[in-house]
Amino acid sequence: MHEHHTYKTKQRQMVLDFLAANRGRHVTIADIAKHMEQMGETIGTSTIYRQLNKLVEEGQVKRYVFSDSAAASFEYIGEKEETGGYHMKCKSCGGLVHLECDLIEKLRSHVQEDHDFELDLVQTVFYGTCSDCRRA
Numbered sequence: 001m002h003e004h005h006t007y008k009t010k011q012r013q014m015v016l017d018f019l020a021a022n023r024g025r026h027v028t029i030a031d032i033a034k035h036m037e038q039m040g041e042t043i044g045t046s047t048i049y050r051q052l053n054k055l056v057e058e059g060q061v062k063r064y065v066f067s068d069s070a071a072a073s074f075e076y077i078g079e080k081e082e083t084g085g086y087h088m089k090c091k092s093c094g095g096l097v098h099l100e101c102d103l104i105e106k107l108r109s110h111v112q113e114d115h116d117f118e119l120d121l122v123q124t125v126f127y128g129t130c131s132d133c134r135r136a
Contacts, residue, residue, distance in 0.1 A: 011043050015051045019061060019076035026064060026073035026087075026096035064096065066125055088126045092133035099126065 018035055019027065029048050036043045052074055055061035065072045066089070073096050086099040108119050 009051075011047050012051045012054070014041060014043060015048055016055065016060070016076075019055070019074065020078070023076050023078070024098065026075050028071045028073050028094075030071065066096075070094075086121065086124045086126065088128065088130075090130035090133055091127055092129050092136075095130050095132075096125075097130075 014036065015032060018032055029045055029052065032048050032052075033043070033045050036048075052061060052063070056063050056074070060076065060078060062075045062077050063072050064075065064087070066087075075098075086101075086104055087096055088099050089096045111117050111119055
C-alpha cells in the first residue's frame with residue numbers, strides 16, 4: 001500500500017486554522033483570501049484553492065456546489081463522520097449553514113411517505129435571509 005505524505009506548509013496550516021475556527025460555517029475561497037489579507041498574510045487564491053483540494057481529498061474538508069453559477073463553498077469537518085444534512089442559504093450575503101432540525105426530518109419523512117418522493121440530503125437548500133442581513 002502506498003502511503004501518501006502531506007507536506008505541512010505554512011499556507012496549508014493558515015487555511016486549515018481558518019476553516020477550523022469557522023467550524024460549522026461554509027466559506028468560499030474569497031472569504032479565506034479576504035481573511036488572510038486582513039491578517040497581513042500574502043497567500044494567493046490559487047494556493048488557497050490547491051490547499052483546499054488537498055484537504056478535501058484527505059477528508060478534512062467538505063466541498064459544496066449548489067449551482068453551476070455559484071462559487072463552491074467549503075466546510076471543515078475534521079475527523080467527524082459526514083452525515084449530510086439540509087442547508088439554508090442567505091440570498092443577501094450568500095452565507096450557507098447546515099440545518100439540523102427534527103421538524104425538517106419530519107418533513108422529509110412526510111414527503112417520502114405521503115408523496116413517494118425522496119429528498120436529496122446534500123442538494124436540498126432552503127433560500128431566505130439570515131438574521132444578520134435582516135438586522136442590517
